[in-house]
Amino acid sequence: MKKIVLITGATSGIGEACAYKFAKEGWNIILTGRNEKRLDEVAAATRAMGAEVKTLVFDVRDRQAAKAAIESLEGEWATPDTLVNNAGLALGLNKEHEGDLDDWETMIDTNIKGLLTMTRLIVPRMVERDRGHVINIGSIAGDAAYAGGNVYCATKSAVKALTDGLRIDLAETSVRVTNIKPGLVETNFSVTRFHGDKERADNVYRGIRPLTGEDIADTVYYAAAAPDHVQIAEVTILATHQANVNVICRKE
Ligand code: NDP
Ligand code: 8X3
Numbered sequence: 001m002k003k004i005v006l007i008t009g010a011t012s013g014i015g016e017a018c019a020y021k022f023a024k025e026g027w028n029i030i031l032t033g034r035n036e037k038r039l040d041e042v043a044a045a046t047r048a049m050g051a052e053v054k055t056l057v058f059d060v061r062d063r064q065a066a067k068a069a070i071e072s073l074e075g076e077w078a079t080p081d082t083l084v085n086n087a088g089l090a091l092g093l094n095k096e097h098e099g100d101l102d103d104w105e106t107m108i109d110t111n112i113k114g115l116l117t118m119t120r121l122i123v124p125r126m127v128e129r130d131r132g133h134v135i136n137i138g139s140i141a142g143d144a145a146y147a148g149g150n151v152y153c154a155t156k157s158a159v160k161a162l163t164d165g166l167r168i169d170l171a172e173t174s175v176r177v178t179n180i181k182p183g184l185v186e187t188n189f190s191v192t193r194f195h196g197d198k199e200r201a202d203n204v205y206r207g208i209r210p211l212t213g214e215d216i217a218d219t220v221y222y223a224a225a226a227p228d229h230v231q232i233a234e235v236t237i238l239a240t241h242q243a244n245v246n247v248i249c250r251k252e
Contacts, residue, residue, distance in 0.1 A: 001076070002026060002027060002028045002051075002052070003027045003028070003081040003082070004027065004028045004029070004030065004076065004077060004080045004081050004082075005018070005022045005027050005028075005029055005030070005080055005081065005082040005083075005084060005224065006029075006030040006032065006080040006082070006083050006084065006122065007019055007022075007029065007030070007031060007032065007084045007086055008032050008033070008060055008084065008085055008086050008087035008114070008118055009032070009033055009060075009086045009087030009088065010029075010031040010032060010033050010039065010042055010086070011031075011033035011034070011035045011038035011039055011042060012033075012038065012187060012188045013185070013187025013188050013189060013213045014086055014137060014182070014185060014187060014213045014216045014217065014220075015033070015084070015086040015087065015213075016042055016213060017212070017213030017214045017216065017217035018084055018086065018213075018216075018217040018220050018221070019031055019042050019045075019046050020045070020046065020049070020214075020217070021214070021217035021218065021220070021221045022051070022217075022221060022224075023046040023049040023050065023051040023053075024049055025221060025225065026050070026051075027051065027081075028051050028052040028053065029046055029051050029052075029053045029054075030053075030054045030055075030056060030073070030077065030080060031043055031046070031053060031054070031055045031056070032055070032056045032057075032058065032060075032069065032087075033057065033087070034057065034058070034059050036055075036057045039055045039057060040055065043055050054073070054077060056069040056070075056072070056073075057069075059114075060087045060110060060114030060115070060117060060118060061106075061109040061110055061113065061114050063117050066114075066117050066118065066121060067117075067121060070118075070121045070122065078125060079122075079125040079126060079128075079129055079132070080122065080132070081131070081132060081133065081224075082132070082133040082134075082135060082224045083118060083119070083122045083123075083126075083132070083133070083134050083135065084135045084137070084220060085115045085118055085119065085134065085135070085136045085137060086137040087110060087114055087115075088110055088111040088114075088115070088137065088155075089106070089107065089110055089111070089189070089192050089193070090107065090141075090149075090152040090189065090192070090193040091103035091106055091107055091152075091192070091193060091195070092148070092193065092194075092195075093147075093148035093149070093193065093194075094148055095147075095148060095150075096150040096151070099150065099151060103151075104151045107151055107152055107155050108151070108155060111152075111155035111156065111158070111159065112155050112158045112159070112162070115136060115159060115162065116162065119134060119162075119166065122134075123166070123170070123175065126173075126175045127170070127173050127175060130173055130174045130175070131174050131175065131228075132174075132175040132176070133175065133176040133177075133178070133223075133224055134163075134166060134175070134176070134177050134178070135178045135180060135220055135223055135224060136159050136162070136163045136177075136178065136179050136180070137159075137180050137182070137216075137220075138156050138159040138160050138163065138179045138180060138181045139156040139159070139181055139182060139183075140181050140182065140183045140236060140238070140244065140245050141153045141156040141245060142155075142156030142157040142158075142159055142160040142181065143157075143160070143181065143236075143244075143245070144244065144245050144246070145245075146245045146246050149245070152193075153245075156181075159179065160179055160181075160234075163177055163178070163179040163234075164179075167231075167233065174228065176228075176231040176232075177231070177233070178223045178231070178232050178233065178234070178235070179233070179234045179235075180216065180219055180220055180223070180234075180235050180237070181234065181235065181236045181237070182211055182215075182216050182236075182237045182238075183211065183236075183237065183238040183239055183242045183244075183245070184204065184205060184208065184210040184211060184238075184239050184242055184248070185210060185211040185212065185213060185215070185216055186205050186210040186211070186212060187213050190202075190204045190205075206250060207250030207251050207252050208239055208241045208242065208248055208249070208250050208251070209239060209240070209241070210239050211237060211238075211239050215237065216237060219235055219237055223235065
């Protein structure tokens, strides 16, 4: 029987690349996201690769919508083998004392509370079956702060703590828990961060060859496909010319 992965934020970037990678490797897929049209496009592309695909349209910040969506899954689909908690975003790069409170709330509600909601909905089913895998997309931003990163970095520090905590809480079960921590990945991430300012977004990747969503999807899949007794706890992935959040060697 084919394994099933549920991916949040599958309409773009790393989540979308994960959908194609898991489809290529013969998995069935539950794609979730807010943009129904994009979800349908990714679903069509992954079905063309041979996957059976379900789509669930909801915002991870909407607890009731998330609950209703997960409760609509039936049979083998109700308990995915792997949950990829990917949906997330950064908004702004303001100094902390000058930050936008609405942006802060959106990041905290999505990156922390949305991830927790999905974990709370899916993991009890994995525990009951004594099999499963939660892969959280954290970030090197969770390891150290950078100028203007403040609240986004805090949310990714929270992802690290929540991932480590979940791993401890599930150690008596066969459910595995992984934190994938990328550095610079060229996706829609920076366009979102700068509220649609593409020129400013492009500047983030100036003079360096960044990672791609596909690079991260390969690592996510590596963790998911490891033998059941192997738990990849944490992986940091950097572009070759990035040493940490604050050291990026740009070739002008
Ligand atoms: P993208 O902007 O390309 O993709 C983000 C995805 O998350 C989109 O599908 C987006 O959907 C979805 N999303 C955002 N908010 C919500 C929400 N409230 N409910 C449901 N879905 C939502 O960026 P990335 O692919 O780069 O980002 C994916 C993850 O990777 C994030 O958690 C990010 O923090 C993390 N990351 C990114 C890095 C990078 O440099 N790009 C590095 C390290 C980590 P929609 O289109 O509807 O907004
Ligand atoms: C995204 C990576 O360094 O731009 O989490 O914050 S960074």
